Amino acid sequence: MPLLPTNFRIFLRETGEIARFTGRFFVEGLKPRYEFAEFIKQCFILGYKSLPLVGLTAFIIGLVLTMQLRPTMEYFGVEVQIPAMVGVAIFREIGPILTALIFAGKIGSSIGAELGSMKVTEQIDAMEVSGTNPFKFLVVTRTLAATLMLPILTILSDAIALTGCFLGENLYQSLTYNLFFRKVFLNLAYIDFIPAFIKTFFFGFAIAIVGCYKGYSTERGTEGVGRAANSSVVISSVLIFIIDLIAVQIANIFQ
Amino acid sequence: MKEAVIRIKELSKAFGSNQVLIGFDLDLYRGENLVVLGKSGSGKSVLIKCIIGLIDPDAGSINVLGQDVLSLDHQELDHLRVKLGFLFQSNALYDSMTIRENLEFPLRRHSIQLSDRETDDLVMEALENVGLEHTVDMMPIELSGGMRKRIALARTLILKPDIILYDEPTTGLDPITSLEIISLINKIKEKYGTSSMIISHDMRCVKLTADRLAVLVDGKCKVVGTYDQVSRIQDEDISPFFN
Ligand SMILES: Nc1ncnc2c1ncn2[C@@H]1O[C@H](COP(=O)(O)OP(=O)(O)OP(=O)(O)O)[C@@H](O)[C@H]1O
Ligand SMILES: [Mg+2]
Numbered sequence: 485m486p487l488l489p490t491n492f493r494i495f496l497r498e499t500g501e502i503a504r505f506t507g508r509f510f511v512e513g514l515k516p517r518y519e520f521a522e523f524i525k526q527c528f529i530l531g532y533k534s535l536p537l538v539g540l541t542a543f544i545i546g547l548v549l550t551m552q553l554r555p556t557m558e559y560f561g562v563e564v565q566i567p568a569m570v571g572v573a574i575f576r577e578i579g580p581i582l583t584a585l586i587f588a589g590k591i592g593s594s595i596g597a598e599l600g601s602m603k604v605t606e607q608i609d610a611m612e613v614s615g616t617n618p619f620k621f622l623v624v625t626r627t628l629a630a631t632l633m634l635p636i637l638t639i640l641s642d643a644i645a646l647t648g649c650f651l652g653e654n655l656y657q658s659l660t661y662n663l664f665f666r667k668v669f670l671n672l673a674y675i676d677f678i679p680a681f682i683k684t685f686f687f688g689f690a691i692a693i694v695g696c697y698k699g700y701s702t703e704r705g706t707e708g709v710g711r712a713a714n715s716s717v718v719i720s721s722v723l724i725f726i727i728d729l730i731a732v733q734i735a736n737i738f739q
Numbered sequence: 740m741k742e743a744v745i746r747i748k749e750l751s752k753a754f755g756s757n758q759v760l761i762g763f764d765l766d767l768y769r770g771e772n773l774v775v776l777g778k779s780g781s782g783k784s785v786l787i788k789c790i791i792g793l794i795d796p797d798a799g800s801i802n803v804l805g806q807d808v809l810s811l812d813h814q815e816l817d818h819l820r821v822k823l824g825f826l827f828q829s830n831a832l833y834d835s836m837t838i839r840e841n842l843e844f845p846l847r848r849h850s851i852q853l854s855d856r857e858t859d860d861l862v863m864e865a866l867e868n869v870g871l872e873h874t875v876d877m878m879p880i881e882l883s884g885g886m887r888k889r890i891a892l893a894r895t896l897i898l899k900p901d902i903i904l905y906d907e908p909t910t911g912l913d914p915i916t917s918l919e920i921i922s923l924i925n926k927i928k929e930k931y932g933t934s935s936m937i938i939s940h941d942m943r944c945v946k947l948t949a950d951r952l953a954v955l956v957d958g959k960c961k962v963v964g965t966y967d968q969v970s971r972i973q974d975e976d977i978s979p980f981f982n
Contacts, residue, residue: 601834609793610831615817615849 505697512617513624523625530591530626530692531633535640538586542641545582546574546648554656564667567659570649571668572676579642580680581728584687587634588720592695595626596716599699600709608700623700627692634688635681679735686727694720741768743802744902744934745790750799751958752785759785760796761958767902767936772928772948774937776980777955783938784828786955787904790936791825792816804901821849824900824933828907830891832879839875842866842894849898865893868930869923885916892923896931903927905937909944921947942980954980 488496549570557563599622602608611618646668653659695716702708745767752760759782767773777783788794790801792808801808806819833841842862846853853861866872869889879887888908895903908924909917921944927933939945945952946966953963956976962969970981 598835605829605834606827606831607833609788610825610827610833611844611848612793613791613820613823613825614845615820616844617813 501701502694502697505700506693508619509624509627509693512619513628515620517617517620519621519625522621523629526625526629527633530629531637534587534590534633534637537590538583538637538641539644541582541586542579542645543648545578546570546645546650547652548648549573549578549645550649550652551655554652567649567653567664567667568671571646571672574642574645574649575672575676576680577728579645580638580684580687581724582645583638583641584634584684584691584724585721587630587637587688588691588717588724591630592691592716592720593713595630595692595695596698597709597713599623599696600702600712601706603700603702604705604708619700623693623696626696627689630692631685631688634691635684638681638684675735675739679731679738683727683731686731687724690723690727691720694723741771743767744769744804745936746800746802747786747790748800748802750786750789750796750801752782752789752794752796759958760789763799763955763958763960765953765960765963767934768951769934770928770932771950772924772935772937774939774945774949774952775955776940776945776952777938778940781955782958783955784906787825787906787936787938790904791820791823817849821851821898822901824895824898824903826891826895826903826905826908828910828938830879830887832887832891832894834879836879837875838866838871838877838879838882838890841879841890842897845894845898851898861897865897866890868896868927869893885912885919888912888916888920889923892920896927899931901934903933903935905935905939907938907940909939909941914943917941917944920944924948940980945980 550566553566553569554563557566557569599608602622608618608622611621646665650659650661650664653664698712698716698719702712743766745765747763747765750760750763751758763786765773765775775783775786785794789796790803790808792811796809803819804822806815808816808819811819833844836844839862842865843858846858846861862875863872866875869892871886871889871893874882874886874890879890882890892908905924908920912920924935924937925948928935935948937944937948939948949966951963952966952969954961954969954977961974961976962972969977972978
């Protein structure tokens, strides 16, 4: 009779493996040769190409949130506070977490599937015999690019969500852009924005490192590729919420 | 006495409890085509991945062009790999790159100093060798299996290696395409004087390419000899290949 249930042991082993993989990222990432060209290419693919999807969802969430809030806020007679409330919600929580989840769905799965299929079709081996360290070329570049791109995407998505909110407000009343943003930022402090911004770096890092780990450790066979893509999204989504929880606790210390 | 370009001694490798190679010995001589025959799962791919340093064996020694592969550091291994071509069983073409980028990859990555013009010439020469100049701007996904195999061969050839390791070059191809690959393998040997180790269990490929033939059974090299010598041996592990 084993001491721990099998599932729990698998969980522990997986956690250990991801931790070791992360350690390897720092060791290999710091050593030269730096794959700068590939890094820029990945910034373009991971960042720029995610923008339409991230922008669309942010816009819709901003709009819907505003429309959903209105009846309740009217009931309490504080509908003038809608922009302020939506602003805080977007900057502190919805912007970062929504962007991260969309990013995990799009980028986490594509990194998992890409590296997974490169693994099973021996492309990673082929890189290695062609004078390339595949870990640097594939994992380090993608992880750095995702870590850098997600915060930028989050800022853009915050802005787009506010635009959605502005439109939502204008469905019911005529509000100038100027007045709207004044209302939003009047109630916002740096403490609302900075911790939420910092945590997005960790979100981006977690999403990419999990995707890379899953892809890189894909076992032989094509069904392994699908599993790698799928579990990348599941694990990184859960990680996002865990990091979020920790980040809130830390931010509260400074409040 | 012929000069050995690859000398494998007492090579052993296990994955967990799965003992794949147990004291494997084999020499590859300069300028010959040596075929390694063995049934599926017998460890043929593991063997040649050990030679090129992709898999670390548990015991034994591998000497390639006078260098002990297992004691080389990363940089020395990269230098050696320039002279050592490898044709992967699954081709291993980079899906996200065009054929041109696929072929340029080893040239650029091995930090060989070439002008754009020279790189371009080498790419076109390699494609000419396999008769696929027109695919240069296509993606691997647009090509048939046989074409992909030929592109993979072109990518292996582009560095003009002294030794080429072929991992099942004709498996999964129709008889006509596999005949094309076989004649390419022989053409390369004639044209560049390359020494080759060819993993195969396609008997037509074996017959048409082999100067010598080695049979891998139970992790050991059971016999080495010419095709005629080996095909006459009456043995339950060897005869089935020839019937
Ligand atoms: N990375 C690995 N991890 C664990 N086991 C492995 C690994 N690579 C190969 N093996 C095992 O080693 C044995 C030999 O595999 P190998 O790929 O060398 O066979 P092969 O002779 O090339 O067969 P085939 O003709 O099907 O390609 C198999 O049992 C395989 O499961
Ligand atoms: Mg094989």
